[in-house]
Amino acid sequence: xxxxxxxxxxxxxxxxxxxxxxxxxxxxxxxxxxxxxxxxxxxxxxxxxxxxxxxxxxxxxxxxxxxxxxxxxxxxxxxxxxxxxxxxxxxxxxxxxxxxxxxxxxxxxxxxxxxxxxxxxxxxxxxxxxxxxxxxxxxxxxxxxxxxxxxxxxxxxxxxxxxxxxxxxxxxxxxxxxxxxxxxxxxxxxxxxxxxxxxxxxxxxxxxxxxxxxxxxxxxxxxxxxxxxxxxxxxxxxxxxxxxxxxxxxxxxxxxxxxxxxxxxxxxxxxxxxxxxxxxxxxxxxxxxxxxxxxxxxxxxxxxxxxxxxxxxxxxxxxxxxxxxxxxxxxxxxxxxxxxxxxxxxxxxxxx
Amino acid sequence: xxxxxxxxxxxxxxxxxxxxxxxxxxxxxxxxxxxxxxxxxxxxxxxxxxxxxxxxxxxxxxxxxxxxxxxxxxxxxxxxxxxxxxxxxxxxxxxxxxxxxxxxxxxxxxxxxxxxxxxxxxxxxxxxxxxxxxxxxxxxxxxxxxxxxxxxxxxxxxxxxxxxxxxxxxxxxxxxxxxxxxxxxxxxxxxxxxxxxxxxxxxxxxxxxxxxxxxxxxxxxxxxxxxxxxxxxxxxxxxxxxxxxxxxxxxxxxxxxxxxxxxxxxxxxxxxxxxxxxxxxxxxxxxxxxxxxxxxxxxxxxxxxxxxxxxxxxxxxxxxxxxxxxxxxxxxxxxxxxxxxxxxxxxxxxxx
DNA sequence: CGTCGGACATGATACGTATAACTTCCGGCG
DNA sequence: CGCCGGAAGTTATACGTATCATGTCCGACG
Numbered sequence: 016x017x018x019x020x021x022x023x024x025x026x027x028x029x030x031x032x033x034x035x036x037x038x039x040x041x042x043x044x045x046x047x048x049x050x051x052x053x054x055x056x057x058x059x060x061x062x063x064x065x066x067x068x069x070x071x072x073x074x075x076x077x078x079x080x081x082x083x084x085x086x087x088x089x090x091x092x093x094x095x096x097x098x099x100x101x102x103x104x105x106x107x108x109x110x111x112x113x114x115x116x117x118x119x120x121x122x123x124x125x126x127x128x129x130x131x132x133x134x135x136x137x138x139x140x141x142x143x144x145x146x147x148x149x150x151x152x153x154x155x156x157x158x159x160x161x162x163x164x165x166x167x168x169x170x171x172x173x174x175x176x177x178x179x180x181x182x183x184x185x186x187x188x189x190x191x192x193x194x195x196x197x198x199x200x201x202x203x204x205x206x207x208x209x210x211x212x213x214x215x216x217x218x219x220x221x222x223x224x225x226x227x228x229x230x231x232x233x234x235x236x237x238x239x240x241x242x243x244x245x246x247x248x249x250x251x252x253x254x255x256x257x258x259x260x261x262x263x264x265x266x267x268x269x270x271x272x273x274x275x276x277x278x279x280x281x282x283x284x285x286x287x288x289x290x291x292x293x294x295x296x297x298x299x300x301x302x303x304x305x306x307x308x309x310x311x312x313x314x315x316x317x318x319x320x321x322x323x324x325x326x327x328x329x330x331x332x333x334x335x336x337x338x339x340x341x342x343x344x345x346x347x348x349x350x351x352x353x354x355x356x357x358x359x360x361x362x363x364x365x366x367x
Numbered sequence: 368x369x370x371x372x373x374x375x376x377x378x379x380x381x382x383x384x385x386x387x388x389x390x391x392x393x394x395x396x397x398x399x400x401x402x403x404x405x406x407x408x409x410x411x412x413x414x415x416x417x418x419x420x421x422x423x424x425x426x427x428x429x430x431x432x433x434x435x436x437x438x439x440x441x442x443x444x445x446x447x448x449x450x451x452x453x454x455x456x457x458x459x460x461x462x463x464x465x466x467x468x469x470x471x472x473x474x475x476x477x478x479x480x481x482x483x484x485x486x487x488x489x490x491x492x493x494x495x496x497x498x499x500x501x502x503x504x505x506x507x508x509x510x511x512x513x514x515x516x517x518x519x520x521x522x523x524x525x526x527x528x529x530x531x532x533x534x535x536x537x538x539x540x541x542x543x544x545x546x547x548x549x550x551x552x553x554x555x556x557x558x559x560x561x562x563x564x565x566x567x568x569x570x571x572x573x574x575x576x577x578x579x580x581x582x583x584x585x586x587x588x589x590x591x592x593x594x595x596x597x598x599x600x601x602x603x604x605x606x607x608x609x610x611x612x613x614x615x616x617x618x619x620x621x622x623x624x625x626x627x628x629x630x631x632x633x634x635x636x637x638x639x640x641x642x643x644x645x646x647x648x649x650x651x652x653x654x655x656x657x658x659x660x661x662x663x664x665x666x667x668x669x670x671x672x673x674x675x676x677x678x679x680x681x682x683x684x685x686x687x688x689x690x691x692x693x694x695x696x697x698x699x700x701x702x703x704x705x706x707x708x709x710x711x712x713x714x715x716x717x718x719x
Numbered sequence: 720c721g722t723c724g725g726a727c728a729t730g731a732t733a734c735g736t737a738t739a740a741c742t743t744c745c746g747g748c749g
Numbered sequence: 750c751g752c753c754g755g756a757a758g759t760t761a762t763a764c765g766t767a768t769c770a771t772g773t774c775c776g777a778c779g
Contacts, residue, residue, distance in 0.1 A: 391734095391735055392735070392737095403735090404736095404737080404738075406736095407737055407738080408737085411737075413737090413738090437735085437736075440735080440736095441737090442737075443736095445735080445737050445738085446736080
């Protein structure tokens with residue numbers, strides 16, 4: 016067969032060029048002088064005691080030489096598995112979820128899996144059903160608890176479901192991966208308390224999701240445990256403009272004015288800083304501000320934001336790992352990833 | 368067989384529940400009293416003159432009642448098409464490309480297409496070959512010119528390729544969609560010239576990509592056309608920290624100092640603003656700063672950035688549309704989307 | 720020496736779909 | 750009346766893979 020290769024290599028190439036090189040396992044079998052079944056066994060790494068080492072080698076060599084790529088559709092049809100996962104994230108698709116996706120994709124690639132991203136829509140009516148036809152082309156789903164509307168559709172889809180930042184007690188999930196949001200909130204509280212702050216405003220995300228509920232509760236508990244502190248909650252959407260408005264509300268409300276604003280998101284914190292300055296005050300001398308997420312934005316604004324750094328890539332990676340484990344039949348797990356307070360210029364001692 | 372159904376309907380359901388309702392076209396055919404071929408014809412909308420209207424209706428009804436979802440793997444195997452596109456974006460996966468992806472996904476969904484995102488890696492060595500197995504599961508590729516390393520791998524993949532922000536003369540592409548980057552650069556130049564600026568620093572992205580080359584050239588041309596202006600180019604990476612350093616370089620270089628800094632990216636502009644202030648100068652009274660992209664960050668910093676708004680979602684949508692057209696056999700096209708200068712607080716009259 | 724089991728290898732099959740090829744029916748035209 | 754052609758269906762097949770069921774060969778064990 017090697018002599019055959021030598022006789023007309025150019026012709027081979029010419030024939031294959033237009034058809035874009037559709038090499039099948041049968042082609043490999045022919046080239047290696049074995050049956051198609053043997054090729055499948057060897058490349059599937061199930062050949063011990065079924066194919067001789069010599070033939071296995073020649074199969075691998077032939078596959079490499081021909082540039083063989085298994086047809087994924089055929090494989091899926093045969094096995095019923097697609098090696099594809101769906102990642103459902105909220106419509107507010109920003110840096111954080113882009114990083115989550117990156118982490119998930121890397122981990123997936125190592126296992127030969129692909130990731131399809133589904134940004135749950137905002138204004139365009141109900142979701143165009145990612146679980147319609149897609150159901151037949153997915154092995155599992157990873158969903159952020161913030162994608163609330165999509166979660167309803169997920170229920171009963173019959174697919175393994177990994178939940179990100181959701182109540183670990185939720186029994187719909189094959190696994191749960193959480194960030195230690197409560198711990199982050201406690202770190203923020205401790206930091207501000209240590210700086211002497213006693214009147215705090217909480218610019219709380221106006222989103223119905225477990226992760227923000229936890230955040231609010233942990234914050235309330237932490238401040239309640241410190242004597243003589245007052246915590247006021249002001250709901251806000253997750254945007255700079257909304258943060259500005261909410262901060263204005265918090266700072267111009269009933270006296271005495273809060274000396275620190277805790278924000279559920281860096282974007283909100285950026286808006287809050289602007290509000291502080293528009294009132295003729297300074298950050299952090301008059302009002303301290305904290306964020307959440309540690310986005311690129313956190314070091315772009317001035318002063319740079321004290322914020323809670325979330326391991327976004329690791330979050331996505333852990334989610335994918337949990338899904339892969341679930342697909343391997345592992346028992347449901349609940350993992351929590353640690354987060355870190357990053358102290359920067361937007362917080363300082365409380366004014367006396 | 369209908370009597371059989373009637374005798375034990377509960378058993379049928381019970382059997383199907385664990386297997387997660389695998390309804391095939393044959394099941395639909397049985398329920399509608401037609402052949403599997405008829406089902407395929409009706410649902411594929413190719414039944415005119417092949418199936419009576421009455422039967423077509425009953426097929427559709429049966430499909431709906433049974434919750435039939437075509438098996439995508441089988442369909443792909445049969446047709447050789449996967450209705451899936453790959454979107455290749457640079458590793459610096461940020462807000463801009465998240466929005467491009469959103470636009471592409473929406474357009475794709477309307478055509479029954481899916482989108483797989485491939486963030487071309489940075490540190491982790493050569494790309495894990497998205498065109499390996501994936502080649503058999505993709506119909507086409509949309510690639511940003513910024514994903515330079517991936518473009519090499521793309522060449523010769525034999526897949527229709529739509530290029531985003533790439534040289535329209537590149538004949539590898541089945542279509543090209545560009546943002547009017549040059550026009551945006553000219554608008555920035557005109558704006559600054561009108562404000563009286565004559566000494567300009569250009570914080571230029573240190574990235575080898577067509578789009579940034581165009582930007583630099585358009586800027587150079589525009590200022591060269593105005594008498595008595597000086598443009599100095601300082602390369603920078605695309606981060607806040609790098610922008611800060613580059614701006615420092617530009618502002619502390621040979622006298623006289625530039626009165627305006629044009630940045631290739633909002634992130635860089637944010638860093639530049641910080642550098643200005645660290646030198647004891649003000650934005651925009653002493654130095655005007657402009658960005659590019661109009662990210663969320665642009666209105667988070669203070670002062671808010673004068674920048675060029677890019678229609679990110681529309682960019683992704685246009686790319687997908689171009690790919691769909693190419694797959695329909697249309698001739699190669701080159702489209703350019705307009706961009707807008709957004710004037711905010713970071714630019715002002717040149718100091719006298 | 721018979722046979723049993725393990726190593727090696729192959730043929731056949733089914734996954735679910737789209738479509739080419741084939742049958743049947745019937746109305747209309749020469 | 751014979752025949753043609755289009756509508757309305759069906760049957761059969763192939764896409765490429767993974768795996769089950771066979772089959773052969775040989776060394777070893779009883």
